[in-house]
Amino acid sequence: xxxxxxxxxxxxxxxxxxxxxxxxxxxxxxxxxxxxxxxxxxxxxxxxxxxxxxxxxxxxxxxxxxxxxxxxxxxxxxxxxxxxxxxxxxxxxxxxxxxxxxxxxxxxxxxxxxxxxxxxxxxxxxxxxxxxxxxxxxxxxxxxxxxxxxxxxxxxxxxxxxxxxxxxxxxxxxxxxxxxxxxxxxxxxxxxxxxxxxxxxxxxxxxxxxxxxxxxxxxxxxxxxxxxxxxxxxxxxxxxxxxxxxxxxxxxxxxxxxxxxxxxxxxxxxxxxxxxxxxxxxxxxxxxxxxxxxxxxxxxxxxxxxxxxxxxxxxxxxxxxxxxxxxxxxxxxxxxxxxxxxxxxxxxxxxxxxxxxxxxx
Ligand code: PMP
Numbered sequence: 001x002x003x004x005x006x007x008x009x010x011x012x013x014x015x016x017x018x019x020x021x022x023x024x025x026x027x028x029x030x031x032x033x034x035x036x037x038x039x040x041x042x043x044x045x046x047x048x049x050x051x052x053x054x055x056x057x058x059x060x061x062x063x064x065x066x067x068x069x070x071x072x073x074x075x076x077x078x079x080x081x082x083x084x085x086x087x088x089x090x091x092x093x094x095x096x097x098x099x100x101x102x103x104x105x106x107x108x109x110x111x112x113x114x115x116x117x118x119x120x121x122x123x124x125x126x127x128x129x130x131x132x133x134x135x136x137x138x139x140x141x142x143x144x145x146x147x148x149x150x151x152x153x154x155x156x157x158x159x160x161x162x163x164x165x166x167x168x169x170x171x172x173x174x175x176x177x178x179x180x181x182x183x184x185x186x187x188x189x190x191x192x193x194x195x196x197x198x199x200x201x202x203x204x205x206x207x208x209x210x211x212x213x214x215x216x217x218x219x220x221x222x223x224x225x226x227x228x229x230x231x232x233x234x235x236x237x238x239x240x241x242x243x244x245x246x247x248x249x250x251x252x253x254x255x256x257x258x259x260x261x262x263x264x265x266x267x268x269x270x271x272x273x274x275x276x277x278x279x280x281x282x283x284x285x286x287x288x289x290x291x292x293x294x295x296x297x298x299x300x301x302x303x304x305x306x307x308x309x310x311x312x313x314x315x316x317x318x319x320x321x322x323x324x325x326x327x328x329x330x331x332x333x334x335x336x337x338x339x340x341x342x343x344x345x346x347x348x349x350x351x352x353x354x355x356x357x358x359x360x361x
Pocket of ligand 1 (some may be wrong): 077
C-alpha cells in the first residue's frame with residue numbers, strides 16, 4: 001500500500017490510528033451489525049456516539065456550561081451568513097478584521113445583512129503578511145459583534161493574541177486552528193470551524209456558541225440558518241452528518257491519548273518551528289509572513305527561483321510528499337501541517353527541501 005505525507009490545506013490528513021479504527025468498525029459498529037453510516041441518527045447507537053463525541057470535545061476544550069456545541073453542515077462558509085443573520089440584529093452593525101482571503105469572504109457575506117465596519121485591514125502591497133497590533137484595534141461602540149479569523153489558511157497568518165472586545169461578543173472563524181492548542185473558550189461569543197482540517201472529514205461544521213447569543217435572529221432567517229433551531233433540536237433538527245460526527249468523535253479520543261490540546265500544542269509548535277527555521281536558514285526558500293504571526297498550521301513558502309516550482313512539486317511527489325502547491329492567489333508552495341501530520345512528515349519535507357536546494361542552488 002502506498003503511503004504519502006499529504007500537506008493539503010483541507011480536506012487534510014487524518015490520524016492513521018483513527019483511520020484504522022474506522023476501518024475496523026466500518027461494517028459492524030460495536031456488535032450492532034451495522035455501519036455507523038447506516039444507522040438512524042435518532043437510534044440508541046448513534047445517540048451514544050453523538051453524546052460521547054460532544055462530551056469529549058467539551059472536555060478537550062474545557063467548554064463552559066453556558067456554551068452550546070452544535071454539529072452542523074454547510075461548512076464555515078455557511079457560518080459567514082449564519083453569524084450576521086443571528087447576531088447583527090441588535091444594532092444592525094458589526095466590526096470585522098480583514099487579514100486574509102477568508103476574512104474577506106466573511107466580510108462580503110455579512111454585508112448582505114447589515115453594516116460592516118472594517119476595524120483593521122492588513123492588506124499591503126497586494127499581500128496579507130501581518131496582524132493588526134492589539135492596541136490598534138478599536139471596537140465600535142455600536143457593534144453587535146466583532147468577527148476575526150485567528151488563522152488565515154491561505155496566507156499562513158495567525159493572530160498571536162485574542163482581541164480584547166470588552167462586552168462586545170467576539171466571533172472567531174477557527175476553521176484551520178481549532179484543536180491545535182488549548183484556548184480560553186470563555187473569551188468568545190461564537191467559535192466556528194469546518195471539520196476538514198483538524199477535526200474530521202468534510203461535511204461537519206462545529207459551532208460553539210454562548211447561550212445568551214441564541215434567539216436574536218433576523219425574522220426572515222431560514223430555520224436551518226437559525227442557531228435556535230439547532231439548539232432546540234440538539235443538532236438533530238434534520239439529519240446531521242452522522243458519519244463525519246462519528247469520525248470527529250474518534251479524533252477527539254485520539255487527541256485525549258496525545259495528552260489533550262496541551263500535548264498537541266507542544267507537538268505542533270515543534271513541527272512549525274523546525275519548518276520555518278529550515279526555510280529561513282536556506283537562502284533558497286522564503287516565507288513572507290511577519291515572525292510574530294506565522295501560522296503553526298499553514299506554512300506558505302516560495303522558491304527564490306520560481307522557474308523551479310514545477311520540478312520541486314514533481315520531485316516532492318516522487319518522494320511521497322504531496323499537495324504542496326500553494327493557493328493560486330499566493331503562488332509558490334504551502335505545507336499544511338495540522339494535528340494529524342506526524343513529525344516524520346515534517347522531517348521528511350525538511351530533508352527533501354534541503355536536498356532539492358543543494359541540487360539546484
Ligand atoms: N474559513 C477558513 C479559515 C478556511 O480555511 C476555510 C476553508 N479552507 C473556510 C473558511 C471555508 O470553509 P468551508 O469550505 O468549510 O465552507
